[in-house]
Amino acid sequence: MTLNPLTRSPLADQAARTLREQVASGHWPVGTRLPGENELARQLGVGRSTVREAIRALAGAGMLQTRQGSGVFVVATRPVEDLRTTLRRASAVHLFEVRALLEVEAAGLAALRRDDEDLAALDRALAARHAAAHGDDEEFVAADVALHTAVVAAAHNPVLTELFSAFEPALRDGLLDLVRLLPLRHDRPDPGADSHTALVDAVRRGDAERASGIMREEVKHNLTLLRGAEN
Template sequence: MPLGSLRPSPLVEQATEHLREQILGGRWPVGTRLPGETALAASLGVGRSTVREAVRALAEAGLVKSRQGAGVFVISTEPQEDFRAGLRRAAVAEVYEARAVLEVQAARLAARRRTDEDVAGMVAALAARRLASARGDAAFVDADMALHAAMVAGARNSVLTDLFAEFAPVLREALASLTGVLGLREADPAAVVSAIASGDGPEAAALLNAEFSATLTRLKGAP
């Protein structure tokens, strides 16, 4: 019985969801070997690379496991909630509080570890943010998040960078509709960038903490 062809986009997400439904629905019980990439690709109407990414997502969710030379087997019908899914369930204020903790420390580290290239990236992102302030909310939030990503990258800590990457999509979705309420355009991160560039970690951390505290106050009072 064919699984049914998918719409063109987003293919990986659709393929993952189709396969997840088949596993949770009992088509492939625990211990069952999934059909090969070629067979799944033909059934779903997608390429093998799309199937490969979908299977990887299922493995990350704890539903399947690849066994060298044997194939991919179903190991559970109870998916584990990933970190980003948990973030989506959390209140925006809670996510923002966690973000503040991460970024304030990242700013402190960035002041010690940033390279000239990092600083150039922050300056460019700051300029892009200023230009985006005259555009729509979504464009401005994208530019603002890009600036903060550049500051976190300056900390030269891969774990902090990865954590910020997990926060970013959830925050972007929420902040795009709250830009005016939170006064994000009125905040000017130039002083934070300057403190990082000059190597003043305590000042960078204090400035960023003040910015986040003001935003959190508005966020908690937002309808």
């Protein structure tokens, strides 16, 4: 398939849009190596610098990846920003179902892979969560998410870390809605204090099964509360 030459500016934006369409349409599936810069420039009717700028834009969006000495490859069929949009629109129940998939595994991996720096970060995050119990709901939820972020970081899996990073804003909003909807902090300003302390302790002791189990029960409890509130 031959690409149509571009005729209007800004050319780099047009080039990026054309390349994105080729990826999204399935013409260049995930794993495909793109034609070289010279060939893309010829087909698009632009200079190589314009092609490079377009490729950088799509790489920044998470669709393309440049591999030194190998070329440019398709790694996703849509921009990462679309995932963030999907997460923002997702229901709270769907968010917590995804949370179970990510964080239960992350907790187990953290117990197996954590190092001294991770443990120090977890201790700080746990202390901050306890301290935030005296603050408002937004402060408490932010501290809670920060602790879970530290657990994911301790898993030392860059893909998992990136996924959680995209997921984090929607999770924070979902937790805030949960806290305010039920409301969870009326009887106890620090809900889940015991389970979060136990989670950090399990990671410290290297008990992957225990860490995963604690995380699984927390998400299960949250899902039960959410489903009850929706009925």
